[in-house]
Amino acid sequence: MAHLQRRLAGLDGVMQRLTAEIDRICTMSDRIQASGEVGHWQMSLVSHRVGKCLTYYDMGSTRGRVELHSSLSAIVYRHVAPRGSNLGFQGRYALLEDFMQNFYIEVINAFRREHELPEDYTPRTRLELAEYMAFSEQYAKRRISLRGSQSQQLIVLRAQAFSRRQPAETSVDMTLVSEGAKTEAAEAHSRSSVVQQVREKMMADADDPGDGVMRDRVINTLVEYLKAQNQPDCVDYLALKLQDCSAAEIDDILGLSARERDYLQQRFKYHIEKFSQQHEWELVHQWLGANLEAHLGMTPTEWADFLVTLPTDHRRFLTLKQTQPAISDEAIAQTLGWTPKKVQRSWTKVLKQAWNYRNQARGSEAS
Structure with a gap:
């Protein structure tokens, strides 16, 4: 640790920024203030933030950058091109890379601004890079309020704005549109109250910083549970539903037939109910305000x-x-x-x- 402590922006700097961020979240969150358990929340937030940082620290600079880039690119891949465009993989990939370069500039500027760092600050040590990559992921996934009590991840909104600046194409696959509407309606009809309430909460507004942390914790715990149950298809399905993909888009991305998707939905429903009512009932009910x-x-x-x-x-x-x-x-x-x-x-x-x-x-x- 000695080489990190030679610079304020080493271990000491990271800890100072982490402490300031936790204090800010706990002060701004009405939910945390009303809970009467600010200390408990502080420890939970510290554990969450440090865990993210250590994950990137363990991966190192090269692998960490690759993982971060892959994760964020997967979120915005379908959003960077104008709606209805017929771009192939190469064309969409070129747009994606242009967008990501611009977004990374926004992220480093936000990191400097929010932590009151010099305009020329650049992470240099392995720990600083881990802190910055964890911030990049968290910043990209921040949920921004929209009309109608809806919200969307910040990086998706940026990608959608980016796509609107691209030349529009007029061709639309009407079969895809009509199939999507029918299958979404059928899916909504068959969805259980447990699955619906959990998913709506996952997609819901997260203005309160405490709610955002709880939401991330539930999603991460659910993903780990699904992995432990050897359900990688359900993990993929969850990721796509959280991106608000239509049923037709999910079929296309995962290469599913209608029958295969119905089977996947039933498995997903089963595991969501088991997760919510048995495996992690306390966490889920606390998150829903129903403990x-x-x-x-x-x-x-x-x-x-x-x-x-x-x-x-x-x-x-x-x-x-x-x-x-x-x-x-x-x-x-x-x-x-x-x-x-x-x-x-x-x-x-x-x-x-x-x-x-x-x-x-x-x-x-x-x-």
Whole structure:
């Protein structure tokens, strides 16, 4: 570490910038301030930011740059050309490289500006490069508010603006347009409430810095879960859905037939539900503002009505789950005379019932 500490912009500089960024996020985030757990959030944010930095540090300069460039290029590949253009790979690739060069200039200027660095600052050490590459990824993926409570990643908006400056072509594949509309409608109809709510939240506005961090954490954890389940197709599908690709575009990119896509959607739905209601239920429900302390996202009236629908043993089970300080599942099993496996099964069942009840209640209010 000695060679890093010779310069302020080495280890000390990186730590100072990291500390300032965490303080800024925690101060600006209404959600974090209202949580009463600012210290917990600070530690979580530090872990997230340091983890990103170390990932690029371990990859080194060359591999890190390649990985970053590949990741960002994949996000904007379909956005850099004018809509309806018939550009082949070479033409689109040339536009992509032009766009990325311009975007990297924007990123280094943003890095200097946000960290109040000199205009000629350039990362030089391996640690500084790792910090800068982590910032580049985070900056590119920042979500910008749009009309209608929608948002989009900053790099996508930049690519779309870039494409509008290119000569437009008039040819449009009407078959693709019509097929996309039909398949999207069918997909929306078949999507479960769990999948729909999780995906909408992933695509939703993230003005609050704390929400943005939680969103990234959930997505990263979901990707790791899908990889652990040996579901690379589901990882690809998730990435494309987060880019708001139509069903027809997904078919084309992944080389799927309609039947293969239907099968992939069913697998994706299964794993999303398992992830949300079993594997990482606490993380997902905290992110949705529906953790146990918040009555699983229900109002007091909804919660009271929901409890009435449960059998007596499940109501007692919920009471034990809400006990503070929290008691272990093993202790709950012993109290109720259940096996630990029954505790897990019952909890998954209660979560699913609560999810459905909450959505039905909100749906009836809307109608």
